[in-house]
Amino acid sequence: MKNASTITAFIISFLVVGSLALVFLFLDNKEEEPAAAEPAAQTEVPARQTVTPQPTVDPLTKEDISRQTATPPSLINLSSxxxxxxxxxxxxxxxxxxxxxxxxxxxxxxxxxxxxxxxxxxxxxxxxxxxxxxxxxxxxxxxxxxxxxxxxxxxxxxxxxxxxxxxxxxxxxxxxxxxxxxxxxxxxxxxxAMNDPMGIVSSFMDAVAKADFRGARKFVDGTKVQDATVAGLCILFEEGAFRLREDAPIKTAYEAPTNAGFFVHLQDAQGRKAGNVGLTVAKTDGQWLVAEASLDSMLEAYTKRQGAGDDIFIPIVKNPQGGDSLALFFGFNEDTLSKRSERQLQIVAEAIKMDSGKKLEISGHTDDVGSERYNQGLSERRAAAVKAQLVQFGVPAERIVTKGFGKSQPRRTYSPTADEETRDEARKENRRAEMYLDF
Known part of the structure; x- marks a missing residue:
């Protein structure tokens, strides 16, 4: 009986404890339900957002865009x-x-x-x-x-x-x-024209390069530089197809308050070096003028072209009376002028006509082939041919004096043992007429 009572009490206790556990479990589930339903409530009612007004901006102009996108100017190499x-x-x-x-x-x-x-x-x-x-x-x-x-x-x-x-x-x-x-x-x-030493040299050489005697003569002191020298320089440029060097043709040799010296560097038609012209300028009464001209380097370059077989001879020669003379050359036994000589005489005519007091002496010469009498007549005819052409160019006949010297005044001589080629070259240079200004 006692055992039955114990079993009954155990069963009742088990049922009570189990009931309490179920009660607590039910209460926990009731508290979690609102948390599970909360996200759904937020989805249905969105949160309010605050928008800040932005200021109004005008559209960019082309100038604005150019200014904003332009790169700074690149630096230029100033080493030359x-x-x-x-x-x-x-x-x-x-x-x-x-x-x-x-x-x-x-x-x-x-x-x-x-x-x-x-x-x-x-x-x-x-x-x-x-x-x-x-x-x-x-x-x-x-x-x-x-x-x-x-x-x-x-x-x-x-x-x-x-x-x-x-x-x-x-x-x-x-x-x-x-x-x-x-x-x-x-x-x-x-x-x-710039009235400074380099400016005068530049203007003078510009005129010379165009065979413009009158233009070149404006930049020359006529008391120090002969017209024959200026005319000869014009002829040389045209005959030899000289050009001023492209890069800095005029180089200063020295410069002082009243005078300066320059080298004018030249090139030929193919762009090769062709000597130079030495010029001295001096200042007189505030005006710079060419006072001296040295053509030695240019003449040397000019004469070298004879090696190519072209009969080119120096148009400027030294006169026995002093100063420079101009020379024209003739073919063997000829007394007529070539087209080249006619062009040269145009320049000479300009020189004479610029000064009404200027006179011209023309001397005719021959080589040593033939008799004295024949060569005398030939030399006179050569001088007369030059005079006639100058008269056609407007030079008064009374301002021209002609003389014939035959073969008595050779420009170039040769030894009795010289070969035929050397003799022929010398004879070519002696068939000439020389013109001397200011005699």
Missing amino acids: PQTLAQAIAKVIQDRDEDILKSLEIQQAVTENQSRLIRELMEARHIRLSSPGITSIGANNQGANPTARYTLNFSSGARGYLDMKRNDKQQWTLDTLTLPSKQDLAKDKVAPM
């Missing part, structure tokens, strides 16, 4: 004067503001020079010809070398770029010289 000259020419011709800004940044041009260049840029009718620049010369004397170039305008006018190398070994525009606005606007205008 030609680069600087080409840059300035491009600024003027192409209206290239970026290049000008680069030159300003590098202090290659001054503020005033920039203003003058911009005025050219803005004048649309002002254009450069081809080539836009020409190298004139250089002065390498001293610590700061200089160089000069021309700006060649389509009107024919010229501007001048004088450049100097600074202590940083960079070239800067030292002086900008421009023609007048009237000259820039014309269709044709004579180039402006």
Whole structure:
């Protein structure tokens, strides 16, 4: 009986404990249900968002876009004067503001020079010809070398770029010289000459290169340089097809307050070196003029061409009375002028007509082939042929004196044992007529 009571009590206790466990489990589930339903409630009601008003922005202009996207002007290599000259020419011709800004940044041009260049840029009718620049010369004397170039305008006018190398070994525009606005606007205008030593040499050589005796004579002191020398130089340039060297043809040898010396470097039609002309200029009453001309190097280059078989002879010879004479050459037993000689006499005629007091002495000569009597007559006919052509060119006959010397005054001699080729070359140089001015 006692055992039955114990079992009954155990069963009742088990049931009570199990009931309590079920009650607690039910209560835990009731508390978790709201947490599970909360996300659904948030999805149905979105949170409110606050929007901040943005300021109104105007659209970018083309100028704004260009300014924001433009790269700074690239620096120009200023280690040579030609680069600087080409840059300035491009600024003027192409209206290239970026290049000008680069030159300003590098202090290659001054503020005033920039203003003058911009005025050219803005004048649309002002254009450069081809080539836009020409190298004139250089002065390498001293610590700061200089160089000069021309700006060649389509009107024919010229501007001048004088450049100097600074202590940083960079070239800067030292002086900008421009023609007048009237000259820039014309269709044709004579180039402006610079009244300084290099400017006079440049203008003189420009005229010589065109065989323009009158133009060249304006830059010469006639009391120191003979007209025959100037005329002979014009003839040499035309006959020998000489050209001024492209890169800095004029080199300063020395420069003083009242005089200066230069070498003008030449080339032939093929671009090869062809000697030089030495010129001295002197200042008199504020005007620079050519006072001396040395043609030895040029004449040497000229005579070397005879080796190629061309009968070219020096048109300038020394006169026994002093000074220079001009020489024309004839074929064997001929007394008629060649086309070459006629062109040379045009230049001589200009020299005579420029001065009404000037006279001309013409002497005829022959080689040593033939009798004395025959050669005397031949030499007289050669001198007369030259006179007749000059008269046709407008020289008064009374201002010309002619003489014949036969074979008595050879320009070139040879030894009795000389071969036939040497004799023939000497005889060619002796068949001539010489012209002497200012006798």
